[in-house]
Amino acid sequence: MLEAPADYRFNLLAMTSSDAKRLFKQQIIERDNGQCRYCGCTKNLTLDHIRPKSKGGRYEASNLVAACRRCNQSKGSNDVFDWFLAQPFFNQDLLQSFT
Numbered sequence: 001m002l003e004a005p006a007d008y009r010f011n012l013l014a015m016t017s018s019d020a021k022r023l024f025k026q027q028i029i030e031r032d033n034g035q036c037r038y039c040g041c042t043k044n045l046t047l048d049h050i051r052p053k054s055k056g057g058r059y060e061a062s063n064l065v066a067a068c069r070r071c072n073q074s075k076g077s078n079d080v081f082d083w084f085l086a087q088p089f090f091n092q093d094l095l096q097s098f099t
């Protein structure tokens with residue numbers, strides 16, 4: 001998969017910016033097996049910045065995971081480690097996949 005929405009846009013010239021963004025989101029969700037990377041649920045999936053945008057995290061595949069709306073909102077701009085440690089679905093192996 002490509003790294004950022006703009007890569008899709010320039011890869012396929014006919015694609016609009018919003019189509020590129022939609023395809024990009026779909027690819028991240030497919031990469032994450034159609035599940036929230038945090039709690040594993042499959043509903044209301046969004047893209048979450050592992051390193052928050054407010055802390056300089058980029059909108060790139062390596063910094064994005066599929067996350068359900070609930071996890072995304074709950075995590076907010078907290079550090080992923082601090083937030084994930086406090087969750088009932090905390091899992092050490094999963095935590096390591098975020099680094």
Ligand SMILES: [Zn+2]
Binds near residue numbers: 039040067
């Ligand atoms: Zn979730």
